[in-house]
Amino acid sequence: MLSIKDLYVSVEGMEILKGINLEVKPGEVHAIMGPNGSGKSTLANVLAGKEEYEVTSGSVLFDGEDLLDKAPEDRAKDGLFLSFQYPVEIPGVPMVNFLKSAVNEHRKHKGEKELTAGEFLKLMREKMDMVDMHPNLTNRSVNEGFSGGEKKKNEIFQMALLEPRLAILDETDSGLDIDALKTVANGVNALRSPERSAIVVTHYQRLLDYIVPDFVHILYKGKIVKTAGKELALELEEKGYDWIKTEN
Amino acid sequence: MEDQDKILSEVTQGEYKYGFVTDIETEIIEKGLSEDVIRLISAKKEEPEFMLNFRLDAYRRWLKMKMPNWAYLKVPPIDFQAISYYAAPKKKAQYESLDEVDPELLETFNKLGIPLEEQKHLAGVAVDAVIDSVSVKTTFKETLAEKGIIFCSFSEAVKEHPELVQKYLGQAVPVADNYFAALNSAVFSDGSFCYIPKGVRCPMELSTYFRINAANTGQFERTLIVADDDSYVSYLEGCTAPMRDENQLHAAVVEIIALDRAEVKYSTVQNWYPGDKNGKGGIYNFVTKRGVCRGVSSKISWTQVETGSAITWKYPSCILMGDNSVGEFNSVAVTNNYQQADTGSKMIHIGKNTKSTIISKGISAGKSDNSYRGLVKILPGAKNSRNFSQCDSLLLNDTCGAHTFPYIEVGNKSSVVEHEATTSKIGEDQIFYCNQRGIDTEMAIGMIVNGYAKEVLNKLPMEFAVEAQKLLQISLEGSVG
Numbered sequence: 107m108l109s110i111k112d113l114y115v116s117v118e119g120m121e122i123l124k125g126i127n128l129e130v131k132p133g134e135v136h137a138i139m140g141p142n143g144s145g146k147s148t149l150a151n152v153l154a155g156k157e158e159y160e161v162t163s164g165s166v167l168f169d170g171e172d173l174l175d176k177a178p179e180d181r182a183k184d185g186l187f188l189s190f191q192y193p194v195e196i197p198g199v200p201m202v203n204f205l206k207s208a209v210n211e212h213r214k215h216k217g218e219k220e221l222t223a224g225e226f227l228k229l230m231r232e233k234m235d236m237v238d239m240h241p242n243l244t245n246r247s248v249n250e251g252f253s254g255g256e257k258k259k260n261e262i263f264q265m266a267l268l269e270p271r272l273a274i275l276d277e278t279d280s281g282l283d284i285d286a287l288k289t290v291a292n293g294v295n296a297l298r299s300p301e302r303s304a305i306v307v308t309h310y311q312r313l314l315d316y317i318v319p320d321f322v323h324i325l326y327k328g329k330i331v332k333t334a335g336k337e338l339a340l341e342l343e344e345k346g347y348d349w350i351k352t353e354n
Numbered sequence: 355m356e357d358q359d360k361i362l363s364e365v366t367q368g369e370y371k372y373g374f375v376t377d378i379e380t381e382i383i384e385k386g387l388s389e390d391v392i393r394l395i396s397a398k399k400e401e402p403e404f405m406l407n408f409r410l411d412a413y414r415r416w417l418k419m420k421m422p423n424w425a426y427l428k429v430p431p432i433d434f435q436a437i438s439y440y441a442a443p444k445k446k447a448q449y450e451s452l453d454e455v456d457p458e459l460l461e462t463f464n465k466l467g468i469p470l471e472e473q474k475h476l477a478g479v480a481v482d483a484v485i486d487s488v489s490v491k492t493t494f495k496e497t498l499a500e501k502g503i504i505f506c507s508f509s510e511a512v513k514e515h516p517e518l519v520q521k522y523l524g525q526a527v528p529v530a531d532n533y534f535a536a537l538n539s540a541v542f543s544d545g546s547f548c549y550i551p552k553g554v555r556c557p558m559e560l561s562t563y564f565r566i567n568a569a570n571t572g573q574f575e576r577t578l579i580v581a582d583d584d585s586y587v588s589y590l591e592g593c594t595a596p597m598r599d600e601n602q603l604h605a606a607v608v609e610i611i612a613l614d615r616a617e618v619k620y621s622t623v624q625n626w627y628p629g630d631k632n633g634k635g636g637i638y639n640f641v642t643k644r645g646v647c648r649g650v651s652s653k654i655s656w657t658q659v660e661t662g663s664a665i666t667w668k669y670p671s672c673i674l675m676g677d678n679s680v681g682e683f684n685s686v687a688v689t690n691n692y693q694q695a696d697t698g699s700k701m702i703h704i705g706k707n708t709k710s711t712i713i714s715k716g717i718s719a720g721k722s723d724n725s726y727r728g729l730v731k732i733l734p735g736a737k738n739s740r741n742f743s744q745c746d747s748l749l750l751n752d753t754c755g756a757h758t759f760p761y762i763e764v765g766n767k768s769s770v771v772e773h774e775a776t777t778s779k780i781g782e783d784q785i786f787y788c789n790q791r792g793i794d795t796e797m798a799i800g801m802i803v804n805g806y807a808k809e810v811l812n813k814l815p816m817e818f819a820v821e822a823q824k825l826l827q828i829s830l831e832g833s834v835g
Binding site for chain 1 (some may be wrong): 781782783784786787788789790791792793794795797801802804805806807808809
């Protein structure tokens with residue numbers, strides 16, 4: 107599904123990713139862990155197509171097509187979703203309008219009929235239950251006045267609506283209490299299927315108790331320095347990142 | 355939301371949508387301005403003597419005045435002798451039914467998306483359509499007449515209700531108020547007149563569509579709205595103009611008089627040709643709009659969405675004479691490419707316990723300049739008065755400009771004036787967030803800008819709000835590189 111080969115990425119002339127290789131097959135969940143500044147968020151953002159990240163060499167294929175060549179909105183419509191670490195506020199734009207546009211852009215892309223307001227509201231209610239979103243939130247402007255936890259839930263709610271084939275969760279667990287964490291994890295797990303994959307970027311093992319990964323990668327100084335099964339996360343939790351730092 | 359989808363699909367269409375010229379036989383008098391021309395206009399319109407005197411007085415004062423240059427605008431020299439001051443469709447001006455109306459004219463309305471035949475059936479909207487200076491069709495007149503409401507062309511008002519016109523004309527905007535108001539007072543061709551009698555709540559929105567049509571004809575509209583004691587009216591003005599290469603001058607005057615406890619809401623969507631991408635062509639819009647809250651507890655609110663014109667010079671104002679009277683100004687002004695706008699409001703507090711609010715949202719793109727200029731003046735006698743002003747500017751790139759020129763004069767110690775201002779650039783992060791959800795940049799900007807302007811758009815009557823949203827989106831097309 108996703109195939110990253112020897113990816114080098116710079117931001118403002120500084121090299122952040124130094125040769126990333128990663129294969130994600132349909133149905134797999136990959137966790138990417140690592141200390142601050144190792145390049146985790148850069149990887150998430152470069153896959154989503156954020157402008158200021160410059161790919162200096164390497165390639166990324168998504169379903170066999172060159173991902174890096176595509177505009178961010180086309181990547182999204184092809185089924186790549188990024189749950190933002192810091193979801194931005196858009197004052198004055200009601201959540202419900204924003205989401206309806208997003209869903210209908212996806213549907214148009216797939217050649218499906220656009221949803222009417224009524225159909226959309228029905229779909230929205232369904233998905234809200236899934237992540238335990240308070241109905242009032244969708245009447246507010248996008249992320250405006252949302253608490254940290256609500257913003258993260260809102261990301262998962264959007265993911266549930268858009269049903270991406272590859273979801274990238276960029277530190278979705280940060281700032282969440284244990285109940286919110288469970289809710290978020292439940293939302294992600296509900297979407298798991300043999301066709302859908304996820305990349306979970308996190309600092310802590312905690313989230314991986316609830317979203318059990320098939321693979322754990324450790325990113326350090328722009329490179330994946332270790333890859334193993336879910337037990338790697340536990341080992342990391344026990345030994346701390348110093349273990350990685352001394353080894354590399 | 356359905357409308358929003360429609361807007362979005364319309365956004366993908368290119369240049370100025372309303373650029374076409376209707377081919378109607380037009381009677382135009384020779385170019386140039388003199389006392390003879392003014393006498394000719396007045397004679398053609400069969401005006402009573404007080405009108406001719408009003409015009410001549412204005413003209414003589416105008417001759418002694420200079421074009422104002424204090425605005426943050428670069429205005430090319432205007433040759434007032436190269437303008438024809440009167441153009442009227444040759445055919446009979448007033449029609450009994452739509453069948454009598456020139457089909458070309460109806461087609462114009464169809465292109466604008468405001469077919470009169472539909473408008474007639476539309477609930478609650480009466481249309482006084484002004485094409486090139488002479489009113490062609492007034493609908494819903496009978497319904498209004500039952501309530502004693504007068505809504506007609508200005509010329510008709512001069513003929514049918516000269517006492518009202520004479521009593522109120524020039525009361526809000528004196529003949530020599532400013533250069534362009536004086537010019538308008540001298541040569542205005544037609545416009546709308548509206549009178550709401552005592553205690554009457556106008557049952558529908560009154561709506562006027564203006565349209566500049568004949569080449570090289572300055573348009574000098576005159577609107578006078580009088581709301582008698584305890585009355586209410588909501589008035590809509592919408593504008594589009596055909597595309598032209600040469601610049602066209604527009605100098606309108608709108609006067610509102612609100613008597614005791616009367617309320618007037620005046621909403622404008624202005625979408626005149628702004629010139630092309632290189633700044634060629636476009637309308638010069640020098641408008642004087644002023645309301646006088648003459649009665650106690652009266653209220654006048656101006657709401658405007660300005661997306662058009664090459665140059666906009668416009669300060670809808672309120673003079674709060676009556677005790678406890680209220681003035682409001684809500685504005686969204688968009689400039690793109692080489693457009694220049696210097697717009698804002700004046701709130702003059704004279705009566706006690708008067709209140710005013712100014713909400714201004716400027717949006718600049720391209721190489722345009724967008725200025726807010728406002729005066730809040732509280733006279734010594736206006737005890738316990740309040741003003742709140744909020745002036746926000748949103749920049750879409752690094753080549754446009756936003757400027758704020760607030761003037762505040764407070765003449766007593768019991769009044770409170772608050773002024774808030776922000777300037778921000780559209781967030782790359784906001785656009786990326788939309789992109790990541792499958793929404794392209796053009797659409798994202800439309801959403802973000804509409805969100806930013808929402809506070810003002812919400813004040814517009816429903817049918818106008820939708821049009822305004824479309825305009826915001828259309829006028830910012832191609833503004834992101």
